[in-house]
Amino acid sequence: LLSSIAPETLFLMIVSKPGFERSPEELEVVYEELTFIKALSHLSTMVKRQLANFVKVEQYVHAGSVVFRQREIGVYWYIVLKGAVEVNVNGKVVCILREGDDFGKLALVNDLPRAATIVTYEDDSIFLVVDKHHFNQILHQVEANTVRLKDYGEDVLVLEKVDIPRGAALENSNSCNFNCGYSVMAGKAEKILEYVLETRIDALSDDISEIDLFVEDFILTHDAFMPANTVCNFLKSYYFRTPYRATRDSISDSCTEEVRCKRRVVQFVYVWCSMLKINFFLNPVTNSFVEELFCHVIDDRKRLGGMEEIMTRIGAIRTSRENMQLVLARHPAIVLDCGVLSARTPCPILPSDVCNQIIYLADTTCFVLPIRVDKTAEEICELSRRRMSFLAEPLKLVEVKSNGEKLIFSPTDRAIPTVLSLNSKLYVVNREEIPMLVPMEDQNGPTPTTHSSILHLIDSQELAHQLFLFHLQLLRATDSNELLYQVIGRESFPQSMPFNLDLLVRRFNEVQHWSTTEILLATEDNRVEILKKFIHIATIAREYRDLLTVFAITLGLSHTSVSRLTLTWNVSLKGFQVSRIPIFQYFKILEHKNIFKTLDV
Ligand code: CMP
Structure with a gap:
């Protein structure tokens, strides 16, 4: 009997029956048909066989029938078998899905309301449906599960199911009630931000240490793909989003939705400024956005109920803004004085801080120019020209390193004094003068005749302690965001300088x-003493946990020019007595060549 009916008709007949009434032969027919469906092509045979037990069919005779509405609870996952549907987001049709496409996965996996209204686009539309319970049960075994959201036919967001909870917040899902099953793999910047607002912000607690990893990633990296002013503009339009009123919505529902949108924006800004700290308020765009947002909240509070929590939150943002303004208003400090790192380096260094930069001209004469650390190469050239009126434009800023390498800065490069190599010189010259620039004599470093060490006069303990205090100060000033700017590339973060x-x-x-x-x-006579002194300083630094000193000295002493001083090493090894110098516990010297490779830190 089965073989005499057309396969499609037979398939529809079988899937119209409840699963428990399907015979093994019928299940085989369903399985065979499922193997032809595009939306299921990435599923394994086992998953498809299981699906054969649970798939049902839903038919709509007329085009224009509503399958489900935006913001309803999601119950089924749909696959278009025949016909087509319109995806309607906030009253606008964003795409048409046709045979083989699927929809409705998002609400099921994320446990969120439907993100769109689905309306049939053709008469006689037929869908295969899988209910939420079986969908989740079966999906659990699926290796890769991707959702593509489309706008006007183009992918705008690609989401991938994450099986393992990500981030501290997800790990503590009991306390935070996080339930986000999808993570963003790719997408249009604004769609990603919308997804962040709609799926990650509502459940955030006050404690920003529990921020969802995805929100954290977005906030730290958005500069690379979405400048702060675009983020602020989007947040503003989201704040004023008129809620889409599906026919079943009551007015009070849409008011709640309106307040929810505003709450999301303010909460997002709160997380944003809490994470970026001073960098958030250093950026004029984000800094002034806080004030703008505050005015909108004040206005809305008169008009809408349920704004108290939002008001408190924006108040907290403004308080941290005022606190940061106090830091920003501090007097500029000199952080680099003629190339020497100032011992009173402030914490943290601000763009308004100053470097007394030595600028060289092509004839090797020089002058000291006080410049803010955030000045661009172009601005430094202009300041130099104003100071030395005989300099003719166009000028170039060039770093000449001790090895002869020349680096020509582009006009927009910033933070130049702080990126210069230790033994280099900064020139302001014309283009044709660049080939003539060569390292100067003093760039080879001091000579034995010009150098007189006073190291032996300083107590190692005191020295290590002072190094530790200074390094701690520098380390405290260095925000983890700066590491990110460095790793992803400074050019991607024009507003933030590390x-x-x-x-x-x-x-x-x-x-x-x-x-x-x-x-x-050092002279032959005291070289061994100096060597011992450095090892001693490194040992004390290790006790302070001043790893900067430990590793810097380790590298300094592993330099080939030092390690080939075999005689020194031999003497210094003989001079050490294990019982009196505990550093031997750390520096397990096997042979002098790899003496520091065995440092156990
Ligand atoms: P869900 O939120 O469960 O219900 C509406 C579905 O429409 C959604 O899952 C997606 O599967 C699908 N969809 C396709 N494109 C979009 C889009 N641009 N925005 C929202 N939903 C979309």
């Missing part, structure tokens, strides 16, 4: 070069 990180790196290089130079320039 000055503090630059100075930390610079400090590391200083300590490293200092240890190498002191040993190389």
Whole structure:
């Protein structure tokens, strides 16, 4: 009997019956048909066989029938078998889905209301449906599960199911009630932000240490794909979003929805400024957005109920803004004085801080120019030209390193004094003068005749302690965001400059070069003493947990020019007595070549 009926008709007949009434042969027919469906092509055979037990069919005779509405609770996942549907978001048709496409996964997996209204686009539309319970049960076994949201035929958001909870907030899902099953893999910037607002913000608690990893990623990296002013504009339009009123909605529902949108924006801004701290208020765009938002909240409070919580939140944002303004208003400090890192480096370094930068001209004469750390190469050239009126434009800013390498800064490069290599010089020259620039004599470092070390006069304990205090200050000033700007690329974050990180790196290089130079320039008589002194300083630094000093000295002493001083190493090894110098517990010297590779930190 089965073989005499057309396969499609037979399939529809079987899936119209409840699952428990389907015979093994019928299940085989359903399975066979499922293998032809595009939306299921990524599912394994086992999953499709299981699905054969549960798929049902839903038919709509007329075009224009509502399958479900935006913001309803999701009950089924749909696959278009025949016909087509319109996806309608906030009253606008964003795409048409046709045979083989699927929809309705999002609400089921995220446990959120429907993100769109679905209306049949053709007469005689037929869908295969899987209920939420079986969908979740079966989906659990699916290896890769991707959702593509479309707008006007184009993918705008690609989501992938994450099986393992991500982030601290998700791990504590009991306390935060997080239930987000999808994470964003790709998408249009604004769609990603909308997704963040609609799926991640409502459940956020006051404690920003529990921020969802995805929100955190967005806030830290948006500069690379969505500038702050675009984020603020989107937030503003979202704040004023007129709620889409589906026919079944009451007026009070849509008011609640309106307040919810406003709450999401304010909550997002709260998380944003709590994470970026001073960097948030340093950016004029985000800084002024807080005030703008505050005015809107004040206005809305007169008009709408349920705004108290939002009011409290925006008040907290403004308080942290006032606190940050106090830091920002502090007097500019000199952070680099003629290339030397100032011992009173403030915490943190601000764009308004100053470097007394030595600028060289092509004839090797020089002058000191006080410049703010955030000045661009172009601005430094202009300041130099104003100071030295004989300089003719167009001017270039060039770094000449001790190895002869020349780096020509582009006009928009910033944070130049803090990125300069330790032993380099900064020139302001014309283009044709660049080939003539060569390193100067003093860039080779001090010579034994010009260098007189006073290291032996300073107590190692005191020295290590002072190093520790200074490094701690630099480290505290360096926000983790700066590491991100450095890793992803400074050019992607034009508003945020990792000055503090630059100075930390610079400090590391200083300590490293200092240890190498002191040993190389020491006289034969006291070289061993100096070497021991550095090992001693590194040992004390290790007790302070000042890893910057430990690693910088380790690298400094591993420099080939130091490690090839075999005689020194031999003598220094003989001079050490294990019982009196505990550093031997850490520096397990097997042979002098890899002496520091065994450092156990
Ligand atoms: P869900 O939110 O469960 O219900 C509406 C469905 O429409 C949604 O899942 C997606 O599967 C589908 N959809 C396709 N494109 C979009 C879009 N641009 N915005 C929202 N939903 C979309």
